[in-house]
Amino acid sequence: MSKIRVLVGTAKGAFILSSDGKRESWEVNGPHFGGWEMYHLKGSPVDPNRIYASQTSDWFGQIIQRSDDGGQTWYQPGLPKDAPTTTPDGMPAGESNKFVYDTSDETGKPLTTHQWYDGTQHPWEFKRVWHFEPSLSDPDEVYAGVEDAALFKSSDGGVTWNELPALRDAQGSKWSPGAGGMCLHTILTNPTDPQRIYVAISAAGAFRTDDGGQSWKPINRGLKSQYIPDPEAEVGHCVHNLAFHPSRPDVLYMQKHWDVMRSDDAGDSWHEVSGNLPTDFGFPIEVHAHEPETIYVVPIKSDSEHYPPEGKLRVYRSKTGGNEWEPLTNGLPQENCYVNILRDAMAVDALDPCGVYFGTTGGEVYASADSGDHWIPIVEHLPKVLSIEVQTIP
Amino acid sequence: MPTIRIELPFHLRTLADVDREVTLDIDPPATLGALLDALEDRHPALRGTIRDHVTQHRRPLIRFFACQQDISLISPDDLLPEAVAGGTEPFIIVGAVAGG
Numbered sequence: 001m002s003k004i005r006v007l008v009g010t011a012k013g014a015f016i017l018s019s020d021g022k023r024e025s026w027e028v029n030g031p032h033f034g035g036w037e038m039y040h041l042k043g044s045p046v047d048p049n050r051i052y053a054s055q056t057s058d059w060f061g062q063i064i065q066r067s068d069d070g071g072q073t074w075y076q077p078g079l080p081k082d083a084p085t086t087t088p089d090g091m092p093a094g095e096s097n098k099f100v101y102d103t104s105d106e107t108g109k110p111l112t113t114h115q116w117y118d119g120t121q122h123p124w125e126f127k128r129v130w131h132f133e134p135s136l137s138d139p140d141e142v143y144a145g146v147e148d149a150a151l152f153k154s155s156d157g158g159v160t161w162n163e164l165p166a167l168r169d170a171q172g173s174k175w176s177p178g179a180g181g182m183c184l185h186t187i188l189t190n191p192t193d194p195q196r197i198y199v200a201i202s203a204a205g206a207f208r209t210d211d212g213g214q215s216w217k218p219i220n221r222g223l224k225s226q227y228i229p230d231p232e233a234e235v236g237h238c239v240h241n242l243a244f245h246p247s248r249p250d251v252l253y254m255q256k257h258w259d260v261m262r263s264d265d266a267g268d269s270w271h272e273v274s275g276n277l278p279t280d281f282g283f284p285i286e287v288h289a290h291e292p293e294t295i296y297v298v299p300i301k302s303d304s305e306h307y308p309p310e311g312k313l314r315v316y317r318s319k320t321g322g323n324e325w326e327p328l329t330n331g332l333p334q335e336n337c338y339v340n341i342l343r344d345a346m347a348v349d350a351l352d353p354c355g356v357y358f359g360t361t362g363g364e365v366y367a368s369a370d371s372g373d374h375w376i377p378i379v380e381h382l383p384k385v386l387s388i389e390v391q392t393i394p
Numbered sequence: 395m396p397t398i399r400i401e402l403p404f405h406l407r408t409l410a411d412v413d414r415e416v417t418l419d420i421d422p423p424a425t426l427g428a429l430l431d432a433l434e435d436r437h438p439a440l441r442g443t444i445r446d447h448v449t450q451h452r453r454p455l456i457r458f459f460a461c462q463q464d465i466s467l468i469s470p471d472d473l474l475p476e477a478v479a480g481g482t483e484p485f486i487i488v489g490a491v492a493g494g
Contacts, residue, residue, distance in 0.1 A: 034408075035404065035405060035408075057405060058455055059403075059405070059455040059456065059489040059490070060405055060406060060409070060443040060444075060453070060456075060489070061443050061453060062442070063439075063443070078438075087437075087438065089436065091410060091411065091412070091436065091437050091438075091439070092409075092410060092411050092437075092438070093438050093439070094438065094439060095439060095441040095442065097441070097442040097443070098442060098447045100447065
């Protein structure tokens, strides 16, 4: 029987939740890296035991951790292949937290300034890794989306990281930070065309490359954002999350700051599909593993009130690719609930029926083993959940 | 060669897998830069956590204390206090504003 592994990043450590394919009984393992902010953990689709983790701190900077045994043990992968993982003194030898924007004459782009909250220009400064996207074909290849917004790639399992600097050339000086910082938080790699990659940046918008990152273009036509001087500007939109179904990588779904959007042409144009949602503000958006037109969002009251409307935690599901939404409430608190669900804190498994998972800023992780019809809290009282990823292990 | 004592904050201890205090032998002159170089050589996991990889500037929320003094602003070429260089007082690395 398949196994499910839920990788949970929280504000004070990482947790690994495991279950068999019934998804009824869960084992909780952690905290790993207790006390550190664990922004994201994600496993390789090729080798599920290979997991990359972003360990970060305003004080001590960015650490990359890697596991090659499904999260049982971890190490900093900053070492050449086959080099000893400890110094002669027995100390951890790896270093991996070196993310340097590429400003070289040969391959780089000049480091400009970007918009700051007050409209002034602000220097570009590396802060942390928000999101990993491991390659669909090589466990040693992985992308990292970072703050201040840029895309990095490692081709040696996290030993070294190199920026894909052309992205910053897509009007980077007009980008600005959202409330969480100027972060590249979403990376979608096209399963049928590895040269095509989508990324999303808050607050800049969505971008696409069709040549493996050599050049990028903003794909924000159709977005309307009242909080920027030109609501239909080419860049500057606060995109919160993107999702697609692997079988239809040209059909994109977006949860924007406000508005749930859809594109049927690889992002060249967008139209709103918020429909009958009680509010179209929110953070994550996900697609059902087997039904490309079934999508999930969690409406949040407003940009100033980051909690569910009416204190009722409701996941909304559309089986029509948007516009027509139904609330999913069975097993979720329907009174006095004032948590948030962050942009990377929702995921699906690959079983049938599809499992859906999300984590809250109140430290609960909820799971549904039947596509959202019924929910159970599989763990409670964790630190604030920053990210959720799910591995379906044969 | 004097042995220098260094106290690390909790998160860096867990990262480097060491106790609260580590000791290092460094060749004179015992400057701040020489201490940090030796610390990172001995504990590579700490590279980038105390000072920036590229600029080698102290990270903004890191402070250096010794002998009841805040010596965060001394230059990398400045000598450490004699009591630190002689091993009678520790060089203390702390995260600014201890909460969080």
